[in-house]
Amino acid sequence: MIPCCLYSSVAPPTISKTLASHELLATLSFEDVLAFTSRASALKRDIMLPQLQTISGNVPPDILPPSICEFLQLSTGLTRDTVAACWHAFKEIVWGMPSRNELAAQHERAFPMGGTPPQGVSAQACANIYDSALSMRDENQLQDAGWQFGFKLKNEHIWDTFIILALTEDCDRCGVLLDVPNDGAQTHRFPAAMQARNERIVYEGQPELRHYCDTCMWTYWNDDGSARKVQVVVTDGLSMGRPCCNVFQCRNPLSNNRSRFCWQHLNEGLDNICAVVDCDMPVLPGWKACTLPAHQEMECLHGEKMRTNFQATKRLQKMHAAQPNDAMVAQQ
Known part of the structure; x- marks a missing residue:
């Protein structure tokens, strides 16, 4: 698909005529032209940087800098001679294409909020x-x-x-x-x-926190002349907290979110102590509990509860519309 900025610069028949009139360009597709012009347009400042000060920035230079030519050659898969021929044929189009900021503004107007990925997508x-x-x-x-x-x-x-x-x-x-x-x-x-x-x-x-307006905050006046306010609070109903060290009031960060202890308490060997509160016995290899059967049963029940919650969450997700990630996997 050729972007609107390329269509506005030159009509597709003119592009076809240009491609057909040059031996090196005759085998190029519209996608090749789009790749070259869009990337060259994004490099207009870099193209002008090594040029002489006497050359105006309103017109494209006749020759590309070697570094730009090499980049376009590698990124588009074209030969060096084809890149030079493309620049000679399409440099006016490249120079007339909008800048990144202008193109982003065009996309923002063309794709309003309804055209962006929905919230909640992973x-x-x-x-x-x-x-x-x-x-x-x-x-x-x-x-x-x-x-x-x-x-x-x-x-x-x-x-x-x-x-x-x-x-x-x-x-x-x-x-x-x-x-x-x-x-x-x-x-x-x-x-x-x-x-x-x-x-x-x-x-x-x-x-x-310092924002307030007539939409999100209403003020009521009591009969005695005092005022009271009501503000809207939006919440998703979840209180997950944040991962932290298992030692009470420890503020050291975890090495990752799956760790039970920070680096300091890991060095003290607390990860080898039974996870049950007030139990100081060492854990069994591969367990977080000690040799006491009751503590091992507690760990088994905890693991089963986590698996049950995970399965319930999966079932609830299947009852709703398919997520984009799930849809991609299903198609593959």
């Missing part, structure tokens, strides 16, 4: 929706060209994007820069920034 479902509807790319060509990145979106990408977006928007509101390490595992780069944000909200509160 990260994996969002990735599946993108891969099936928007990606549609053959990664074999990239791998053959030695390109290290692919088009497949993963669950981790969704969560990383959510965290980065939340942190950058928070820093923008506070007028500060987001400072995170550039090295190390991705999962270890953001906890410090997230903790600083959470601590600031604990001490200062969220901006929404």
